[in-house]
Amino acid sequence: MEVISKQKQLRQRRSEALQPVGLVPTMGYLHEGHLSLIRRARQECKTVVVSIYVNPLQFGPNEDFEHYPRDLERDLSLAQEAGADWVFAPTPEEMLPRPLVTQVMVNELTDRLCGASRPGHFDGVATVVTQLFNLIQPDRAYFGLKDAQQVAVIQRMVEDLHMPVIIVPCPTLREPDGLAMSSRNVYLSPTERQRALILNRALQEATKRWEAGEWEKGEEAAAYLADMITSEAGVTLDYAEVLTYPDLEPVESFDQSKAVLAAVAARVGSTRLIDNRIWQREE
Amino acid sequence: MEVISKQKQLRQRRSEALQPVGLVPTMGYLHEGHLSLIRRARQECKTVVVSIYVNPLQFGPNEDFEHYPRDLERDLSLAQEAGADWVFAPTPEEMLPRPLVTQVMVNELTDRLCGASRPGHFDGVATVVTQLFNLIQPDRAYFGLKDAQQVAVIQRMVEDLHMPVIIVPCPTLREPDGLAMSSRNVYLSPTERQRALILNRALQEATKRWEAGEWEKGEEAAAYLADMITSEAGVTLDYAEVLTYPDLEPVESFDQSKAVLAAVAARVGSTRLIDNRIWQREE
Known part of the structure; x- marks a missing residue:
């Protein structure tokens, strides 16, 4: 498994990759839910990419961006075990070399549920997912249905903007006592x-x-x-x-x-x- | 030269296209300015795609969308002469099968000049250019500097969202008496x-x-x-x-x-x- 942190290296690898390319976008601190997405991608794709990036755009000013749990070492070994070919783990500077003025907004779907409690959250999600799709150019992208609204938002964005990627929604995994993994x-x-x-x-x-x-x-x-x-x-x-x-x-x-x-x-x-x-x- | 109106056919052709692929996005009614972009693309690319689509998203409610000049027959023969391999001329139904809820917005750059006179204009431009880039996946895209703000907006959008395309700004062409072609x-x-x-x-x-x-x-x-x-x-x-x-x-x-x-x-x-x-x- 290769760990990639730079856009340039990613573009180079992508140009030589076996297709289809599958992407599992994550914010790291992987659990069985993420690993089930990676395993599914492994079954369906020739190249499996896991991105690990805690996206500042999707956190509100009073949310837990700073304290969001991180453990890259552990994530890398879990991703490898589950069958990833590459982990793309960019720094914030690599993803946002200067302040963004561009935003991808999915209206209507994002003003309710978590969008009402977390203003701007889904704009941040839609924008970073667009960035990752443009960088990795996946043929298929895997998302967990624990974030069902996120799946709906991304699916609609892909359709509206004619993005050349298939969204694959995957079931929520739970702890033995029923708690949704997170x-x-x-x-x-x-x-x-x-x-x-x-x-x-x-x-x-x-x-x-x-x-x-x-x-x-x-x-x-x-x-x-x-x-x-x-x-x-x-x-x-x-x-x-x-x-x-x-x-x-x-x-x-x-x-x-x-x-x-x-x-x-x-x-x-x-x-x-x-x-x-x-x-x-x-x- | 092939005329393509359907997304499905476009995707098929794109998967077999010689690279680099160059795109000249237009709203049709081609003049020498457009043709100079097509000729430039012909020099630099193996496959040259001209899109012809009067984008409703970039017209305001009191603007000239309905009356914007159209002459597809003439455009096709001009595009062919200038060296296009394909013309992508979709219907509005093909581009917008249902009302869009997704918008690409480039802030700051779009609140002045034409953006101040035409509210929403550049959101419509950024959104349709994103759609066309996703459909055609060009390696290079050619834009005239007559719309210098548009070039700045698109260039910034491409950088912010890490779109895998090179923007090529091209000089304004003029009538013999100096009027900018439009x-x-x-x-x-x-x-x-x-x-x-x-x-x-x-x-x-x-x-x-x-x-x-x-x-x-x-x-x-x-x-x-x-x-x-x-x-x-x-x-x-x-x-x-x-x-x-x-x-x-x-x-x-x-x-x-x-x-x-x-x-x-x-x-x-x-x-x-x-x-x-x-x-x-x-x-």
Whole structure:
């Protein structure tokens, strides 16, 4: 496995790469969720690139950019084990040699859910993903559905701008007790770790009720999720919403919506966590 | 020469194309200025692609999108003569199968000059150029310096987003009497055509004074240009500005600014025309 930090070296390697090229963009501190994306890319591509870059553009001024967990040594050995051919790990100076004036904005899809709580977050995501796509020119790019809104935003950006890449959404991986894997889980104290289980538990219960046809509208399901999460001590609800997927519109009737996203975000102590389910009727 | 209207066919051809691939993006109604770009691309590239697409995104609600001159038959034969291998002429439905929610914005550079008179214009330009770059994947792209701000915006976008393309700025071509070539010149009546010469004449006179070192600051040169254009009957000044190039900042001192853009825009009758000079001290 080769570790690349410079654009120039990356362009050189890319020009000689076997195709298809698969990209797994990450912010590092890899967990099983990331490794499952790398393994999937390994199955489908001749060249597998993992990018490791904590993107300053997608953090708000009061967010955890400075403290976001980093461990490059460990990441490199995990990426290699999972089958990466190259890791692209640029410095911020390499990615942003001068202040950006260009922004890629995906409107509408980004004003709700995490976009409402984190203004500018998805502009930062769309911009850095565009940068990485332009640098690496992948044929396929792998994203985890834990960030379902991110997948919807990127998929729409790719379609709107006719980017020559296929987006491959991959299932969320979970700890044995059901907590969605996230690099931010390391922030949790043992007590918070237990409390955090409410996100998955609420989604699990809501899924049963949806399957049983208990609700007509998305907002009934959202209210159920909100109640259940709010009732957990030490957990502050950020949002609970049930929207069509991937267009993120209100669900007027479950019977008429093919795919629906049930998404929740909450603060456990000072750690913000998200989780979701995609509910899909069989045709 | 092959005429391509569909994305799918374009992708197919692109995958087999000899490289480097050169792109000349146009809105059609080709004149000698466009043809000089095509000829330059022919000299430097193995595959020359001309795109012809009147981009609705870059027209304001009260602008001339509907009436912008179009003549595809004539364009095709001119492009072929000048050496194009393919003309990509998509329909609006092919480029915009559904309403865009994604936008590429280049801030700062786009709030002055034509950006101030035409809000949203450069977002539309940046977005369609990104679409065309993603569809055609050119190694080199050719733009005329008549639209000097456009060149600065695109060059900055390419750098910021690390797009894998080299931007080649090409000199403005002029009619024998000095009028900068533009597809919009067909709108001019014979009287207006004469009046329009003031733009080039003012720039020519200002260039002499700049060469003679008459001015210290950009705004003195700008005031001279404004006076001269305003004094012409039937011509309404939109702006006259002298800014650093390509950063488009005020010129505090000509001695300290390497390259400077003297840019003017005016309405002649109901037709909006632009022209400019780039002033550059030899090192």
